[in-house]
Amino acid sequence: MLPDVAVEDLRFDVRGLLPAVVQQHDTGEVLMVAWMDAESLQRTRELGETVFYSRSRDELWHKGATSGNTQRVVDLRVDCDADTVLVLVDQGGDGVACHTGERSCFHRRLPLRRSAPS
Template identity: 55%
Template sequence: MIAPDWMKDIAWDDNGLLPVIVQEAGSGDVLMFAWMNREALARTVELREGVYWSRSRGKLWHKGEESGHTQKVLDIRLDCDRDVLLLKVEQTGGIACHTGRHSCFFHSLVDDRWDEVEPVIKNPHDIYK
C-alpha cells in the first residue's frame, strides 16, 4: 500500500500505530479508544466507517463486523502534535462497547471503588454468536 501524502504528516509510534479517540457526534460522548495502523486509517477514509488495528488479534478490525454496530465516520481530526486521531461518528444501534453498553467508559471512580454507571443495552451473548 502506498500511503497518500497526508498520511506522512502523522507521527506514528514506533510500532506504526496511532491512538484513536472515538466520539459520538450527536451527544459528544467518548465511545471508545482504539489503535490504527496506516491500512486501518486508509480503510476508514475509504469506507467512511471505523476500521481499527486490533493489537490483541494482530489484524484489522472493522467495527461492527460481528455485532452490526458499525461507526459512520463524519469527521477525522488530528491533534496539534499529530500523534492522536479523533473520529466523530454516528454509532449504529447505540452500542459501541463489546459489553453491550453505549460507551466503553462505563466505570466511574466512586469513593475508593469502580462502579458501573452505564447500563447494558443488549446482552453481549445476544450480540456475538
Template identity: 65%
Template sequence: MNIDDLRFDDRGLITCVVQQHDTGEVLMVAWMSRESVRLTLETGTTWFWSRSRQELWNKGATSGNMQRVIELRADCDADTLLALVDSPGPACHTGNRTCFFNALEAE
C-alpha cells in the first residue's frame, strides 16, 4: 500500500492513532495530511497537520519528545492510520505520558 491508496477526507486529512510499539499503549490521536504522511515515512518521525494552526508540525520538535516511527499502517478501509512508535517522553502537551488520562464516570 502507498500514499495514493489512502482515503483522505474532504479536507485532505486522515486520522492517525499513535501507539507505543512495545506496550500497545495508545499515546495520542492526531490528523495527517498527504504531506505529513510523506514526511513521516521519509524522516522516520511523526508529522501531523494542525487543524487549529493550519500548518504541519513535527511531534517533539519543540519539546524534544520525538516519536521514532517503527511502522505506519493503514486500516482495512485505508481511512485511518496507526503509527507504531518509540516515544521515550510524554506524548501529551500537558506533560502526561498519554493524552488519554481522563477516565469517564457514569453520572
C-alpha cells in the first residue's frame, strides 16, 4: 500500500500549477499531460473525473464534458518531489484522449539523432 500525501504538501509552481500525467490504469498507456491547479485537483477528487486548468483559456476544463470522452479517475499518485501528479484513469467515451481524435496525445514520434559510426 502506498503512503498518503496531504494536498498541503504538494509543490505547485509559481503559477500555482502542477503537471498531471494521465495514464490508462490497466495498460499503462500514457494518454496525455495537462495542468492542474488546486481547484481543478479538488474538483477531480470530488467528481471522480479529470478536471484540468487550461493555461490558454485561463479556466477550468472538465475533460470530456463536451466530447463525451471523460476520464474516470481510478487513482491519484504523487511523484517523489510532490510537484507532479499521475492520474490513473479509465478513458471513457469512444476511447479518445487527444483533441486531434487520436487515443493518446503521444501519437507522433521524434526520431533519435544518431551519429554515423566512425
